[in-house]
Amino acid sequence: MVVEYALIVAGGQGTRMGTRTPKQFLELKGVPVLVHTVRAFLRYSGYIRIILVLPSAEIKTWQKLAAKYSLPAVILQSGGDTRFQSVKRGLEMIKEEGLVAIHDGVRPLISEDIIAASFRLAAVHGSAVASVRLKESVRMVDQHGTRALDRSQYRLIQTPQTFKTSIIRKAYELPEEPSLTDDASVAERAGHKISLFEGSYRNIKITDREDLNVAEGLMSTVEIKKG
Amino acid sequence: MVVEYALIVAGGQGTRMGTRTPKQFLELKGVPVLVHTVRAFLRYSGYIRIILVLPSAEIKTWQKLAAKYSLPAVILQSGGDTRFQSVKRGLEMIKEEGLVAIHDGVRPLISEDIIAASFRLAAVHGSAVASVRLKESVRMVDQHGTRALDRSQYRLIQTPQTFKTSIIRKAYELPEEPSLTDDASVAERAGHKISLFEGSYRNIKITDREDLNVAEGLMSTVEIKKG
Numbered sequence A, B: 001m002v003v004e005y006a007l008i009v010a011g012g013q014g015t016r017m018g019t020r021t022p023k024q025f026l027e028l029k030g031v032p033v034l035v036h037t038v039r040a041f042l043r044y045s046g047y048i049r050i051i052l053v054l055p056s057a058e059i060k061t062w063q064k065l066a067a068k069y070s071l072p073a074v075i076l077q078s079g080g081d082t083r084f085q086s087v088k089r090g091l092e093m094i095k096e097e098g099l100v101a102i103h104d105g106v107r108p109l110i111s112e113d114i115i116a117a118s119f120r121l122a123a124v125h126g127s128a129v130a131s132v133r134l135k136e137s138v139r140m141v142d143q144h145g146t147r148a149l150d151r152s153q154y155r156l157i158q159t160p161q162t163f164k165t166s167i168i169r170k171a172y173e174l175p176e177e178p179s180l181t182d183d184a185s186v187a188e189r190a191g192h193k194i195s196l197f198e199g200s201y202r203n204i205k206i207t208d209r210e211d212l213n214v215a216e217g218l219m220s221t222v223e224i225k226k227g
Helices: A033-044 A056-068 A083-091 A112-125 A165-171 A183-189 A209-219 B033-044 B056-068 B083-091 B112-125 B165-171 B183-189 B209-219
Strands: A003-009 A049-054 A075-078 A098-104 A127-133 A138-142 A145-148 A154-164 A196-198 B003-009 B049-054 B075-078 B098-104 B127-133 B138-142 B145-148 B154-164 B196-198
Touching (some): A003 A033, A033 A098, A033 A112, A049 A056, A075 A083, A083 A098, A083 A165, A098 A112, A098 A165, A112 A127, A112 A154, A154 A183, A209 B209, B003 B033, B033 B049, B033 B112, B049 B083, B083 B098, B083 B165, B083 B183, B098 B165, B112 B127, B112 B196, B127 B183
Parallel strands (some): A003 A049, A003 A098, B049 B075, B127 B196
Antiparallel strands (some): B098 B154
């Protein structure tokens, strides 16, 4: 059986919310965001190897939370100055070839179905990147002004972004560049074709207090399968 | 003083939510979505002329709600088969030159600030279309696959889309086409330059039950000014 890793990136020290608590530790329905995220991967599989990348100052915070919520041990790694560096450091903890789902620690509403689909598809295609269609019209803006685009040709990108470990580890040997905003762009720059699959509008990223309330709203809805 | 109209489009009979109630009448914190929307425009100005486009079968529903919630009289118009036709029919109710803010009836969280900005900017530029930056990476998809884009060059489009009445009424004389997905694209096709301005992530469109819960979550947050 193929070895499956989850690389959960929670390297941010960001306190954009105006609190002193990094956003991955803010509470959603009384439980820290990052605990929700880790639990989602544990619900998917009891065999998954979880690599958790945290700011070095927060590793102890996690250890206390893991004890409090009776979470199994995960592989801990301290983050770098940027998301790119944090992922790269996390990938260094992979010891066996297999698949790795790279996921934002602040996307706590990820479902087991999407995690499962990402591993299944990445095993076939080398990559599987969660994405959603645009619900709204989209326009391009540049120095000449703005123009309407055909929204059916665009996708918003989420995580998990799942890869064969050999592909993504090699890709992260590239030098860091500002245009490499996610793992898919890193793999693409290294010459790999990216496969997208259908994520979920529920799988939001918590970046501010408003997002926390949105997430609470979503948690009170049973997931509707959109057709 | 320039005459200001709000053309609120609630022509949809859609029951995508699996209920028999059209989505503009579903309740958000105990009050129908469309009542929230109309109230937002009334909070902005006591002088605004509101044109409400509804399916003809729902005009009575509205009249009962207006009585129940003590709302002032608005100009009622029955909708067409498509959003394009509904807006066109609504524009026919404009009797004086001025400005018109075209707004989705199912965007109840619109703020007075954004309405005000749209009228102020449209008076200067001819158009003012609410838009937000992308929070996530964006990719293009076509028959050859997918590729990363620079998300800073894209905007998601909301309403209000506010115009000088002369510009938008003339633009709606164009034949309807599937590519004309919003009022901005209609005005653009007629040869007008579109001006965008900063909307809000709170200004969501209610299209399903999940969105209702998200809206409730947002309503429990005081708006955060993003810097």
